[in-house]
Amino acid sequence: MTTEQLVTQIQKKKSFLCIGLDVDIHKMPQHLLTEEDPIFAFNKAIIDATHHLCVAYKPNTAFYEAYGLKGWKALEKTINYLNETYPEIFTIADAKRGDIGNTSSMYAKAFFKDLAFDSVTVAPYMGKDSVEPFLAFKDKHTIMLALTSNEGAFDFQTKKVEGKELYKQVLETSKRWKNAENLMYVVGATKAEYFAEIRKIIPDSFLLVPGVGAQGGNLQEVCKYGMNKHVGLLVNSSRGIIYASNQENFAEASAGKAKDLQQQMEVILNN
Amino acid sequence: MTTEQLVTQIQKKKSFLCIGLDVDIHKMPQHLLTEEDPIFAFNKAIIDATHHLCVAYKPNTAFYEAYGLKGWKALEKTINYLNETYPEIFTIADAKRGDIGNTSSMYAKAFFKDLAFDSVTVAPYMGKDSVEPFLAFKDKHTIMLALTSNEGAFDFQTKKVEGKELYKQVLETSKRWKNAENLMYVVGATKAEYFAEIRKIIPDSFLLVPGVGAQGGNLQEVCKYGMNKHVGLLVNSSRGIIYASNQENFAEASAGKAKDLQQQMEVILNN
Numbered sequence: 001m002t003t004e005q006l007v008t009q010i011q012k013k014k015s016f017l018c019i020g021l022d023v024d025i026h027k028m029p030q031h032l033l034t035e036e037d038p039i040f041a042f043n044k045a046i047i048d049a050t051h052h053l054c055v056a057y058k059p060n061t062a063f064y065e066a067y068g069l070k071g072w073k074a075l076e077k078t079i080n081y082l083n084e085t086y087p088e089i090f091t092i093a094d095a096k097r098g099d100i101g102n103t104s105s106m107y108a109k110a111f112f113k114d115l116a117f118d119s120v121t122v123a124p125y126m127g128k129d130s131v132e133p134f135l136a137f138k139d140k141h142t143i144m145l146a147l148t149s150n151e152g153a154f155d156f157q158t159k160k161v162e163g164k165e166l167y168k169q170v171l172e173t174s175k176r177w178k179n180a181e182n183l184m185y186v187v188g189a190t191k192a193e194y195f196a197e198i199r200k201i202i203p204d205s206f207l208l209v210p211g212v213g214a215q216g217g218n219l220q221e222v223c224k225y226g227m228n229k230h231v232g233l234l235v236n237s238s239r240g241i242i243y244a245s246n247q248e249n250f251a252e253a254s255a256g257k258a259k260d261l262q263q264q265m266e267v268i269l270n271n
Numbered sequence: 272m273t274t275e276q277l278v279t280q281i282q283k284k285k286s287f288l289c290i291g292l293d294v295d296i297h298k299m300p301q302h303l304l305t306e307e308d309p310i311f312a313f314n315k316a317i318i319d320a321t322h323h324l325c326v327a328y329k330p331n332t333a334f335y336e337a338y339g340l341k342g343w344k345a346l347e348k349t350i351n352y353l354n355e356t357y358p359e360i361f362t363i364a365d366a367k368r369g370d371i372g373n374t375s376s377m378y379a380k381a382f383f384k385d386l387a388f389d390s391v392t393v394a395p396y397m398g399k400d401s402v403e404p405f406l407a408f409k410d411k412h413t414i415m416l417a418l419t420s421n422e423g424a425f426d427f428q429t430k431k432v433e434g435k436e437l438y439k440q441v442l443e444t445s446k447r448w449k450n451a452e453n454l455m456y457v458v459g460a461t462k463a464e465y466f467a468e469i470r471k472i473i474p475d476s477f478l479l480v481p482g483v484g485a486q487g488g489n490l491q492e493v494c495k496y497g498m499n500k501h502v503g504l505l506v507n508s509s510r511g512i513i514y515a516s517n518q519e520n521f522a523e524a525s526a527g528k529a530k531d532l533q534q535q536m537e538v539i540l541n542n
Contacts, residue, residue, distance in 0.1 A: 022374070024377075060370070060374055060377075062368070062370055062374045062375070062377035062378045062381070063374070063377050065377070065378065065381040066377040066378070066380050066381045066385070067385075068343070068347065068381070068385050068386070069340065069343055069344060069347065072339070072340055072343045073340060076339065076340065096368070096369060096370055096394070096397075097333070097367070098367060098394065099331070099333055099367055100419070100420065100421040101421065103293070103331055103333045103334070104333070106295075106333035106334050106336070106337040107333045107336065107337070109337050110333070110336040110337045110339070114337070114338075114339050115339070123367070123369065123394045123396050123397075124396060124426075124427065125394050125395060125396045125416055125419075125427060125428065126394075126416070126419050126421060126423050126424065126428075127421070127422070127423020127424060127425065127426030127427055127428070128422070128423040128426050129421050129422050129423040130421065130423050131423075145396055145397070148371070148396075148397050149371065150371040150372065150397060150398070150400050150401065151398070151399070151400050152397050152398020152399045152400040152401050152402075153397065153398060154398065155395075155398030155399050155444055156395065156396060156398055156432070156437065156440065156441065156444070157396065157397075157398070159432045159433060159440065160432065160433055161427070161430045161431065161432050161437065162430060162431055166427065166432065166437070169427065169430065170427065173426055173427070
């Protein structure tokens with residue numbers, strides 16, 4: 001999917017919501033456990049109930065790997081279902097991968113070709129040759145960690161590197177990499193005051209923003225400082241939406257939570 | 272496995288060799304492609320031929336994920352075979368994972384409990400709460416990236432953070448984390464001149480050292496500056512060993528390459 005197609009979807013749906021499909025068998029409605037593939041059954045119900053309210057879905061691979069082969073199969077079924085049924089949706093494999101060049105190529109193949117995600121999240125620590133194999137894929141997007149939503153972000157990311165915070169060095173350095181137009185960045189909603197500074201460095205890039213909802217980030221603040229003329233934001237909510245209820249009506253309850261966020265986004269987009 | 276058991280194995284086998292099981296279907300002996308599970312067949316043959324010459328095996332997860340469900344199944348069979356047949360071997364899931372706390376817990380469960388690896392590699396960028404869920408597992412080891420063997424290591428890792436290179440900040444900061452005694456570190460062999468400085472910060476920790484062989488690192492240099500009184504090194508070779516031949520005798524050829532390295536290690540250990 002091209003960035004233009006993503007922007008068109010945002011304008012059409014009046015939403016820049018991304019829903020995180022972080023499926024935990026202990027938290028999902030227990031009546032689904034009798035299904036042949038409970039994880040996929042849960043995802044399918046959530047997707048069918050919310051696809052008109054969001055523009056992206058983001059399964060975090062950790063939650064699938066934790067269930068071994070069954071989990072990997074559920075991930076495969078989920079991305080296939082999304083690509084077949086809702087091809088207009090932007091898909092993100094939240095995998096935070098990164099390795100030396102020839103190894104990163106294997107990860108890029110896994111997520112872009114075999115699983116056919118539109119994008120994958122990557123970690124910056126190993127530098128240019130660990131990320132460029134992902135960037136080489138046309139119309140695929142590499143979403144690099146810049147400033148994350150967790151407490152540990154202050155351990156290294158905000159430390160001054162040659163006079164400038166590490167996350168800023170990551171943004172500035174990566175702008176010079178080959179096919180940098182395929183880069184997006186992760187910036188946590190819990191750090192809304194940083195968005196203005198970030199926009200000075202990367203005015204045009206899309207930002208994937210986790211941390212709204214369960215982690216305490218504020219949507220209005222994020223938009224005030226982070227939005228650009230093409231919107232440029234994908235705001236993610238996972239637990240706050242998918243675990244809205246664990247009763248029979250869980251999918252409707254999720255849609256209710258998604259609609260709350262979508263309507264807040266519509267107000268922001270109309271202003 | 273405890274660190275003491277690992278040290279005992281090193282002394283017994285006169286080897287601190289780790290063999291990287293980075294299986295690429297295009298590079299493996301093509302006669303194996305008729306096997307039901309070519310990746311596992313290849314690994315099993317390599318392991319059976321080399322287990323007495325090394326103390327650890329390190330499958331890099333990228334090479335398994337690239338083959339989807341089949342790959343994940345081969346990884347599961349490989350770790351099960353190692354744990355059942357050669358329980359004295361130290362096993363490393365080279366996964367370079369890291370995420371916010373509750374998500375890292377899922378990765379830790381996947382690699383330490385379900386797949387039952389002795390250790391897993393992790394990335395430091397997201398800080399303390401992204402790594403501590405791994406450290407919480409008793410007699411399991413978390414191997415954190417410090418200074419990697421690739422060119423991109425110079426993009427961020429060697430940059431000065433508050434007067435000290437980022438990789439040194441990573442070493443010093445992580446020493447204060449809960450259960451830090453379960454930490455080991457990745458330090459690339461291509462940067463042998465850095466080992467003396469690193470040993471000043473973490474004199475006792477085990478280092479996993481990739482980059483000997485195909486990537487150009489020198490074993491003698493690494494040992495001169497990196498070895499401590501408990502050896503404290505696991506030196507990895509992947510391509511140089513497992514692709515020694517693609518003929519019928521590939522496993523013997525691999526054993527020959529492994530023996531070359533083991534004998535160099537024996538000389539070093541006897542000095």
